[in-house]
Amino acid sequence: MSANVHRKTVVLVVDDEQIVQESVKRILEDEEGCLVDTASGHDAAIALLRTRHYDLAFVDLMMPAHNGMKLVQTIHDNYTGTGVIILTGYPSVDSAVEAMKMGALDYMAKPFTPEDLVGVTRRSLQTVSQQLAGITGAFSFEDVEKAIKSSSEIKELLDLICSSVVNVLNLKGASILVRMRDNNKARIASFFGLSDTYINKGAVDCSRSIPATFNSSECVLVENESFRSNLHYPEEALDEGISSILSAPLKIGQKVIGALRVYSGLPRTFSDDDIVILQFFANQTANAIKNAISLRELKNRCERIRDDIKMKVGETGRSQ
Numbered sequence: 001m002s003a004n005v006h007r008k009t010v011v012l013v014v015d016d017e018q019i020v021q022e023s024v025k026r027i028l029e030d031e032e033g034c035l036v037d038t039a040s041g042h043d044a045a046i047a048l049l050r051t052r053h054y055d056l057a058f059v060d061l062m063m064p065a066h067n068g069m070k071l072v073q074t075i076h077d078n079y080t081g082t083g084v085i086i087l088t089g090y091p092s093v094d095s096a097v098e099a100m101k102m103g104a105l106d107y108m109a110k111p112f113t114p115e116d117l118v119g120v121t122r123r124s125l126q127t128v129s130q131q132l133a134g135i136t137g138a139f140s141f142e143d144v145e146k147a148i149k150s151s152s153e154i155k156e157l158l159d160l161i162c163s164s165v166v167n168v169l170n171l172k173g174a175s176i177l178v179r180m181r182d183n184n185k186a187r188i189a190s191f192f193g194l195s196d197t198y199i200n201k202g203a204v205d206c207s208r209s210i211p212a213t214f215n216s217s218e219c220v221l222v223e224n225e226s227f228r229s230n231l232h233y234p235e236e237a238l239d240e241g242i243s244s245i246l247s248a249p250l251k252i253g254q255k256v257i258g259a260l261r262v263y264s265g266l267p268r269t270f271s272d273d274d275i276v277i278l279q280f281f282a283n284q285t286a287n288a289i290k291n292a293i294s295l296r297e298l299k300n301r302c303e304r305i306r307d308d309i310k311m312k313v314g315e316t317g318r319s320q
Contacts, residue, residue, distance in 0.1 A: 009034045009125060010052065014045040014071060015060040015087055020110065024058055027114045032121060042067040042074075049079055056124055058108075060087040069102075076103035083128040085120055106283065107276070127287060154292040158190035158285065165262055165281045166192050169274055172242065172265035176250070176285055177204065178258035179214070186214075186258055194263065198240045201233050208232040213247040213259045219275050220247045223267075241265050246274075248282035252290050260285050 011034045013024045021038040028034040037054075039045040041063055048054075057075055061068035075084050086107035105124045108116055162174040173193025177186040185203045206214045209232040213220050223244045227234035237245070242263045250258040260282040 009055045009121075011036045011121075012045060012048060012054040012057040012082075013038045014041070014057060014063070014068070016040050016063045017060070020060070020087065024117060027117050028121060031114060031118050034121075042071045045071055046074065049075070049082070054079070054082045055128060056083050056085060056121065058085050058087050059104075062089065072104055073102055081128065083124045085124055107280065123287070126291075154288060155190065157288050159192065161260075161281055161285050161288070162190050162192035165260070165278065168277060169262060171262050171268075173263045175199070175261050175263075176258065177209075177261065178250075178289070179206065179256075189258070195240060198236055201236050204232045210245065210247045210259070210261075213249050214256050216249065216256075218249070219278060221245070221270060222247070243267050246270050246278060248278045250282055250286040250289070252286055252293075257286065257289065 009028075009032065011024075011028055013021050013036060015021050015024075015038075018040075021040075025036040025038060028036050037048055039048055045057070045059075049057075057079075059068050059071050059075070061072075072084050072086070075082050084104040086104050087110055088107055089110050105127050106120050108120050158176050162176060166172070166174045171193070173191065175191040175194060176189050178189045179186045180203065184206050186206055186209070187203045188199055191199050210220050210222055210230055212218060221244060222230045224238060224242065227237050231237055231245075240263075243266055244264045245261055246264075247259050247261045249256045250260060260278065262278060
């Protein structure tokens with residue numbers, strides 16, 4: 001007789017505030033059945049990381065000596081399979097942006113609710129699982145296109161992301177661009193608040209449409225006075241009444257698969273908080289597309305197995 005043994009999720013919480021350590025530990029142990037260890041700083045965390053594997057590490061960036069960023073980098077470089085989630089208060093928004101560029105999966109502002117903590121934990125565990133399975137290792141831009149076109153659910157989710165980011169940031173509109181089979185071009189896969197005329201203007205040339213977004217991890221702001229030097233369709237943007245565009249790259253692993261763009265109809269100064277929010281939505285968009293690719297690959301694999309079984313059954317029948 002054999003039994004399936006479910007391995008508990010092991011979590012490390014690194015924060016110099018004991019109340020934060022205790023809160024995360026209590027919620028994750030009670031709600032998710034996790035095993036949770038705690039540490040108050042970089043050195044104590046490294047000592048624990050050397051003794052066991054952690055599925056997730058919650059890291060406060062504003063610890064004494066400002067060594068939270070160093071810990072994020074150390075985990076990312078040396079502890080494969082440990083996903084990092086940033087704990088941040090409002091003063092650390094800039095650091096949160098930098099940490100997410102360094103490989104952190106997500107961030108959570110303090111104070112947080114149990115629902116916030118459980119939600120970010122589940123999302124991050126799913127991402128870590130997919131990364132370890134190597135699902136995104138050899139995908140192509142054609143995979144991205146096919147995954148989006150073949151699933152009504154992913155299309156609905158992308159539409160929801162566009163409408164949500166517009167409402168949260170109080171903007172004119174948003175769009176999600178994905179690179180096409182010819183990765184020098186991108187098309188709009190989802191949008192909100194923009195006219196059909198603007199959306200149907202055609203595929204964009206990635207080398208002419210805010211090209212820095214497609215070549216880096218940076219958010220890029222383009223204002224109307226520089227549209228002609230930064231957009232593939234500057235006149236169409238001006239006719240649409242767009243004053244500025246803030247663009248965030250969509251990344252799966254090291255590949256930039258597209259961009260999440262938000263559009264302001266009035267002159268707008270985007271704050272650090274706005275940029276963190278946009279990057280959060282960009283991460284969720286990339287994860288959604290990655291999940292769609294994963295599901296499509298799984299369906300294809302099941303179909304191949306089914307076809308193999310049919311073929312073998314047929315061969316067996318003919319030989320009898």
